[in-house]
């Protein structure tokens with residue numbers, strides 16, 4: 001089934017000049033990027049995007065991280081792309097993410113409290129629809 005998902009290149013990915021490599025990985029995989037822009041997220045947008053995290057102890061550090069600079073915001077399209085993009089990204093903690101994944105190859109842990117892990121992907125079709133309408137209005 002053809003799906004859409006929300007993909008972000010987070011501020012560390014942009015600052016470390018990994019935009020080209022990440023887009024190349026998406027395109028090499030065969031997924032289509034059907035919309036793309038750069039924005040520096042606001043706290044208000046992040047409170048909605050990360051609604052299930054706002055009460056977590058790491059949330060203030062996550063907001064500092066995500067507002068530290070521009071992100072690349074993309075809508076990806078393809079068969080089973082929601083799960084497929086999460087496989088390409090690798091697991092949340094970049095120390096544990098497998099080599100070959102974006103987080104495993106391009107990410108590492110840093111002294112900051114927030115887990116800086118280069119990319120974001122929606123975790124379900126329902127989340128994807130919600131996140132796409134939040135970021136593209």
Ligand code: CDP
Nearest residue numbers: 058062091092113114115116117120121123
């Ligand atoms: O991004 P993903 O869906 O893999 O992970 P999540 O559990 O939904 O967490 C969202 C984001 O919060 C992560 O990608 C991290 O950037 C951040 N986070 C963090 O800073 N510290 C944690 N202990 C867990 C998540």
Ligand code: MG
Nearest residue numbers: 120121122123
């Ligand atoms: Mg998540």
